[in-house]
Amino acid sequence: MSDFSEELIESKTEDDQEESYVFSGTGMSFPWLQNHIGTIATGGKKEKDFAQTTSACLSFIQEALLKHQWQQAAEYMHSYLQILEDSDSHKRQAAPEIIWKLGSEILFYHPKSNMETFNTFADRMKNIGVMNYLKISLQHALYLVHHGMLEDANRNLSHAETWRYGEKSSSQEVLINLIQAYKGLLQYYTWSKKKLELSTLDEDDYAYNAASQSMLNHSCKTSVNLGALIQTPGVWDPFVKSYVEMLEFYGDRDGAREVLTNYAYDEKFPSNPNAHVYLYNFLKREKAPREKLISVLKILYQIVPSHKLMLEFHSLLRKSEKEDHRKLGLEVLFGVLDFAGCTKNITAWKYLAKYLRQILMGNHLAWVQEEWNSRKNWWPDFHFSSFWAKNDWKEDKTLACEKALVAGILLGKGCRYFRFISKQDDEVLRKKIKRIKKSVENHSIVNPGL
């Protein structure tokens, strides 16, 4: 026997200890890393093949779902369920949620699946592990709502609502609130259906009283259900909206205002433009003073300068007596037009053209220059290129005219956009273009002498 044969045997014994064991315990997974780990042959205390195949199985399910191969996904799911018996308690406890998510997805789309299978699946999954009961109940209810089974959904939520398990953790408390709120939302739906019915009835009718009475009952329950959730910080737009609608319907304006103000201004809540929109609309309905409306929209302006309410904001500011409000009015218009989605907003251009003239006549050249300085580098190409001139003219002549006026004021007579429009010979618009030329002549901020 040659000596290498000894090495042959010896080499094996060390093999196992040499290679290290690679496993990432975090929930993140990099597909390439997964493959890499797979190719690293490990020995000794290596990951068990069971763990390896179940994770492979999981990726097969995910792949099948991605490709909408529900059949295959169900097949792999059959094997993946073994993970519920994993001796690794970490994996075992994390499994129900994964199984629920994947399984409900499969059952939602699988052609052979039906309501019944889904319901049995959901009921089984709810009772695996304590922490999933509420989450699954809620998603189950949403599934039922999706299929129009409102009553079943409501029953489900009621069950979940009363569910208790020892010391509730704080996360579970939020979930219970959420479940109650969804229940509230379902009740709101019935309520608003009743409201619609009521509007068709005659007030003197006997049925009217009964209907309004039951409506009132609904609203009571609903407000209890919705109220709790809205107190907790979060984004609860649909809940807030329906809650406010009911409050308003029963004349509780102060209550509604309080809810909305709290929703918009409480610092614990995440920044949410809709909160301000709801408050603004409410205040507008209430005919609140302009000052108040401006202060609400000011915040919205800071969050979403391109919001469609900004033009309304501009009108409010324009009418204000305060000088800084009027200055802000200009800022707001420029701000709106900074966004690509608003480039063809004719109202915005119209407002700007009109307001520029107004401001320049009011001798506030500095305001205009202040806004223009930061934009003069990119607006000419962004708005006033010859391409846009041709394009706008072809698509919307009025828009082109408004833009030409603005271009002329800001860039002078020589700018491409203005030149293109002013050269156009159009029967209808001849007069208008002439007026524009005159305005530009009078108001252009570019010194013609230079």
Added chain:
Amino acid sequence: MDLEEAKEFKERCTQCAAVSWGLTDEGKYYCTSCHNVTERSKEVINTGAIPNTKIQAINRGLKRKRKLEKGWDWYVCEGFQQILYQQAEALKTLGVGPKLKDEVLHNFWKRYLQKSKQAYCKNPVYTRGRKATVLEDNPSHSDWDSEPDLLSDFSCPSFVESGPDSQLDSRTQKPFPISKASQSASICSGSLDGVKYSQQKEKGIVKMTVPRTLAFCYLSLLWQRETITLSDLLRFVEEGHIPYINAFQHFPEEMKLYGRDKGIFAIESWPAYEDIYKKMIEIAKFLDLPRFPDITEDCYLHPDILCMKYLMEVNLPDEMNDLTYQVVKMTGIGEVDFLTFDPIAKMAKTVKYDIQAVAVIVIVLKLLFLLDDNLEWTLSNIAEKYNEKNKEDKPWFDFRKWYQVMKKSVDEKKQKWEEARAKYVWKSEKPLYHSSIDRAVVYKRREMVVSLQKQFSALTDSAPTVEKKSPSSFQFNWTEGDSAGTCFHGHSLQGILKKKGQSLTTKNSLYWLSTQKFCRSYCKHVTTYEESNFSLSYQFIINLFSFLLRIKASSLHEEVSLIEKRLFKRKYSKTQKKSRSRKRRKY
């Protein structure tokens, strides 16, 4: 004494209608003929009124649980014997001769029990000489009785395994499930010695484990010179033809497993080649086995025959047999002394027959095509042109075409293999639990999984998800003369060889060594395999074969290097003067 006290209870058993009652430790009646335990306990009958009925209820609950845990008294080694028995039976159905089970494996196992002092010796570990009879078809096989000197001493109570066991009287020898011993043992394991076994760490004794059962199987196969290689054996295990994972499922109903037994018998990994190989040598040494029967040229495990088999398997021309034959001859790896396993030799080692044969083929491919990502394609171009012009003749072997065919089929196979693995059912129908507290939870979990599985299998087609392959030592099937022309067995090597005088020489006169310098440090790695350092063709070949054998690519690479070392001995003895060794080869 229990039986005496139970005499006053005269009702018929609800299960078997016999009137033969014994008393359990909790004072309940059980039927001695069918082991059914009644809900009635002695106290209730005697005193009539128990003030706290709650106690009674709790008692009853406990009782019901315990009843299920009771079974035969059995030892861990009997469990392994049971597995070996199943495996031997499975091998028999695979076509292995009956001698393997009845003589070879049986003797190895007996020898193991003896060496590990569990039976067939003067001082067995267990006091009670419980005959291990499961392996035999006939429990009173003459083998067991003919060696009385080896059998343990029944009456010798000198050695006791644990405290409570020392009080055992002769009654426990009856095939009677309820004894004090089983009750005390049942706290932590179903087997009598499960707890002790899992703690035992005696030096010099090779403890039995489930993977070692396969080492036993392979040793017996090797002894019998059967036509199953280690990689075949392990593949059959993975394909489910040989019991391994959850082998305990098929234990007799009365052999209860729980607690520590779980750690001993539950397996969550497939066997790995290197691991079983190592264990096999270890066991052979431990058993002090003599030199194995010679592996001669007519044995399946001889490299010449295995090379032929693997050439067929990977669809290479039959003509390559001549070349593998020569390499085997030049390196001396076909000699009887080299091939035959001798555990008593100073450095016991055995040849990894399958890996070695495959490595020879890799070397031949390197000799013919160099596999430098260049020459093999040039040669392919020549062969392609020739084949186009001479459609009538025997076609020249076209490496490119072969690569395309093989790549496609290997990728498909691999994909299917991975899918089948992902769908593998690991968990047994008979779940194992750690303690009686776990029991209900574990069973409930099992039930839940089964019901969920039922739901998802209703969604799939009625066809079984993984069709069971019938066992075969071939994984690919290439038939001559199929329309697609994907069989290369009959292709000729003419384009690659040239005449030189009397003999044929390879056109390619270059060669590169898979390993330049062998590692001699204490890490004992002979060589390492960093895939990216090698040509793509070489990687493909190595990956193809290592997939076929289900081994690590690095093991094959190592084997290739070691054979090259023998083949180019002179080059190596010149102590690597040149960094890249090139050598002319003639045939």
